[in-house]
Amino acid sequence: MTMQAHPNLISDPKVPLQILLFVDQRPASREQIRQIRDFLKDRSAECPFELEVIDVGEQPYLAEHFRLIATPTLIKLHPDPRQTLTGSDLIVQLKNWWPRWQRSVEEFLANTSPLSETPDSSNVASIGYSTEVIKLTDEVFRLQRENENFQAQLHFKDQIISMLAHDLRNPLTAASIAIETLEIAHKQADGQPSRLTPQMTSNLLKHGRTQIRTIDRMITDILQAARGTSSELHIQPEKLELGALCQDVMVDLRDRMQSKQQQIEADIPSDLPIVYADAKRIRQVMMNILDNAIKYTPTGGTIQISILHRTAQKVQVSVCDNGPGVPPENRDRIFEDHYRLQRDKAQEGYGIGLSLCQRIIRAHYGQIWVDSIANQGSCFHFTLPVFRS
Numbered sequence: 001m002t003m004q005a006h007p008n009l010i011s012d013p014k015v016p017l018q019i020l021l022f023v024d025q026r027p028a029s030r031e032q033i034r035q036i037r038d039f040l041k042d043r044s045a046e047c048p049f050e051l052e053v054i055d056v057g058e059q060p061y062l063a064e065h066f067r068l069i070a071t072p073t074l075i076k077l078h079p080d081p082r083q084t085l086t087g088s089d090l091i092v093q094l095k096n097w098w099p100r101w102q103r104s105v106e107e108f109l110a111n112t113s114p115l116s117e118t119p120d121s122s123n124v125a126s127i128g129y130s131t132e133v134i135k136l137t138d139e140v141f142r143l144q145r146e147n148e149n150f151q152a153q154l155h156f157k158d159q160i161i162s163m164l165a166h167d168l169r170n171p172l173t174a175a176s177i178a179i180e181t182l183e184i185a186h187k188q189a190d191g192q193p194s195r196l197t198p199q200m201t202s203n204l205l206k207h208g209r210t211q212i213r214t215i216d217r218m219i220t221d222i223l224q225a226a227r228g229t230s231s232e233l234h235i236q237p238e239k240l241e242l243g244a245l246c247q248d249v250m251v252d253l254r255d256r257m258q259s260k261q262q263q264i265e266a267d268i269p270s271d272l273p274i275v276y277a278d279a280k281r282i283r284q285v286m287m288n289i290l291d292n293a294i295k296y297t298p299t300g301g302t303i304q305i306s307i308l309h310r311t312a313q314k315v316q317v318s319v320c321d322n323g324p325g326v327p328p329e330n331r332d333r334i335f336e337d338h339y340r341l342q343r344d345k346a347q348e349g350y351g352i353g354l355s356l357c358q359r360i361i362r363a364h365y366g367q368i369w370v371d372s373i374a375n376q377g378s379c380f381h382f383t384l385p386v387f388r389s
Contacts, residue, residue, distance in 0.1 A: 015048050015049060015050040016047075016048060016049075016078065016079060016105045016108055016109060017047050017048065017049040017050070017076070017078070017079070017101065017105050018049070018050050018052075018076075018077040018078040019040075019049060019050070019051045019052070019074065019075065019076055019077065020051075020052050020054060020066075020074070020075040020077055021033065021036060021051060021052070021053045021054065021072065021073075021074050021075075022054050022056055022062075022063060022066070022068055022071050022072060022073040022074075022075070023053060023054070023055060023056070023071055023072045024055065024056055024057060024071045024072075025055065025057055028088075029071075029072060032072050032090060032091070033053055035091045036051070036074070036090065036091060036094065037051065039091060039094060039095070039098075043098065043102075046102060047101070047102045047105050056068065056071055066084075068086075069086075070086050070087075071086075072086070072087075072088075072090055073085070073086040074086070074090050074093075074094065076097075076101060079104050079105060079107075079108040083097070083101075085097065168215060171211040171212075171214045171215050172211075172215065174207065174208075174211045175207075175208045175211035175212055175215070178204045178205070178207045178208035178211070179208055181196075181204055182196070182201065182204055182205070182208075185201075207255065210252055210253075210255055213252055235278045235281060235360075235363045235364065236278050236280075237276050237277050237278050237364065238276070238277075238278070238279065239274045239275075239276065239387050240274065240275050240276070240277045240279050240282065240387075241272075241274060242272060242274075242275050242277075242282070242307060242315060242317070242384065243268045243269070243270070243272050243307060245279060245282060245283060245286065246266075246268055246286060246305060246307065246317070247266075247268070248283075249283060249286040249287055249290060250264060250266065250290070250305070252287070253287070253290055253291065253294060256291075256294050257294055257303070260294065260297070260298075260299045260300075260301075261299055261300045262294065262297055262299070262300065262301050262302065262303060263301075263302045263303070264302070264303045264304075264305065265302060265303070265304045265305070266304075266305045266306070267304070267305070267306040267307070268305070268306070268307050269307065269309070272307055272309060272315065273309060273315065273386045273387070274386070274387040275315050275384045275385060275386055275387055276364075276384075276385050276386070276387040276388070277364050277384050277385070278360075278364070281360045281363075281364075282360070282364075282384070284356065284357070284360060285357045285360050285361060285368075285382065286317070286319075288353040288354065288356065288357050289319045289354075289357060289380045289382075290303070290305070290319055291353075292321075292353065292354075292380075293319050293320075293321040293323070293380075296321055296323030296324060296378075297321040297322060297323050297377075298322070298323065301321065301322050301323070302321075302322060303319070303320070303321050304318075304319070304320040304321075305317075305318070305319050305320075306318045306320075309386075310383065313385060313386055314366070314383045314384065314385060314386065315383065315384050315386060316381055316382070316383045317381065317382055317383075317384070318379055318380070318381045319379070319380050320377060320378070320379040320380075321377045321378055321379075322376065322377040323377055323378065324374070324375060325372040325373055325374045325375055325376055325377055325378050326370055326372040326378050327374065328372075334354050334370065335354050335355055335357075335358040335368070336355060357382070361382045361383075361384075364384055364385065365385060366382055366383040366384050366385065367381075367382065367383050368380070368381065368382040368383075369381055369382075
């Protein structure tokens with residue numbers, strides 16, 4: 001298939017019969033091109049012609065200029081009147097129309113002075129100009145969209161910096177208070193029994209550790225978002241006891257649930273198969289989903305976590321809450337980068353958690369989705385592959 005990139009379409013406008021053939025990349029297009037070329041070649045002695053084959057995928061602005069609605073399409077560009085043939089039986093239509101096209105060329109030549117200039121130079125020039133304008137307009141529009149996306153990314157990163165400075169302050173303060181309390185108690189002891197009981201010391205250490213992990217998770221999410229959606233996730237899968245990981249995550253978030261007087265119901269079978277996954281990445285997913293469940297579950301509400309051995313190849317994790325739910329029209333969009341429901345604009349967070357979760361699960365060849373009923377709650381599910389030795 002030969003293509004002409006220049007917008008003037010016909011290389012020799014002095015040829016009276018000028019034909020354009022628009023095709024796409026389907027295999028059938030090559031056979032149609034061959035048939036049409038063979039038909040015209042056999043009749044080149046009857047009527048000089050020039051045929052230009054145009055791939056609509058490579059030159060879409062030409063398809064727009066001629067207002068094409070389907071391919072293949074054959075256009076008699078000159079002489080006037082312009083005629084368009086379309087459909088899978090182009091060669092049959094061409095055979096039927098060829099005698100009339102030949103007569104139109106004879107009439108045109110009979111009415112054209114030998115001293116006149118190119119018979120259709122103005123027509124070709126106007127088409128070339130129009131298609132070039134369309135092409136440039138498309139390019140300007142593309143650049144405008146790129147600029148809008150770039151500005152949106154800059155604005156988002158400015159928001160991230162502002163929110164990070166604000167949101168990090170809470171866990172940093174909590175961790176600092178726990179450490180300072182331990183430090184004061186240690187200094188006050190000075191050989192005397194500490195005022196802190198072993199249980200109080202253990203709770204302070206645990207609280208400080210939980211806050212530090214919260215900070216680490218926030219920084220990890222921010223760094224991941226800053227790399228953009230096109231960056232590759234570095235997955236290092238290994239044998240993983242998913243039930244134990246889930247229990248560990250629940251322990252880390254226990255203080256948050258207790259602060260809202262929430263209950264957690266866990267259904268984690270003891271005979272779960274080992275999965276093949278990156279422990280650090282799956283921990284990110286669990287922390288994000290469970291953290292969201294705590295955020296949207298009302299005070300005194302219940303969160304349910306279950307793990308199900310679905311098939312010989314997959315294990316499914318489900319986290320359900322009894323919060324406000326996700327509107328049906330937004331259930332796919334909540335996994336997009338930076339997307340947040342309108343009702344959540346005032347909530348803390350960056351709108352990147354679920355997007356990151358989706359990328360991690362897909363990198364493990366798993367699936368992630370949400371089931372939700374308005375004002376009754378949501379269930380987030382994801383699957384992971386079972387380890388095969």
